[in-house]
């Protein structure tokens with residue numbers, strides 16, 4: 009559910025800022041992409057093994073979005089598409105985008121701090 013008063017302007021800013029999409033995907037995101045056979049998405053994820061937790065379960069960190077085959081972060085998300093002649097942006101993997109993206113913005117204060125204008129009623 010979008011936050012009250014929020015209206016996305018499709019400016020694409022949050023998809024160009026690593027701080028906004030948080031640099032990592034969740035276990036669920038990664039498993040879903042595996043089940044869906046989304047090699048095109050997995051190519052941009054760097055998996056880091058963190059060892060086992062106290063219960064013996066394996067822990068991993070899924071860094072996004074990186075240059076395929078490396079751990080070098082890209083400047084922005086490779087799945088952001090600019091609509092021709094509209095100066096608007098869409099997510100080309102909307103149906104299976106990461107949890108962080110689906111939950112953005114979870115707080116108005118944070119959204120405004122990164123420059124999101126979705127709460128600005130004057131535009």
Ligand code: SF4
Pocket residue numbers: 015016017018019020021022023112113123124125126
């Ligand atoms: S920065 Fe805000 S207004 Fe712009 S695309 Fe992201 S959520 Fe929408």
Ligand code: SF4
Pocket residue numbers: 022023024029085086087088089098099100101102105106109
């Ligand atoms: S996956 Fe989609 S919503 Fe998430 S950062 Fe990329 S373009 Fe934006």
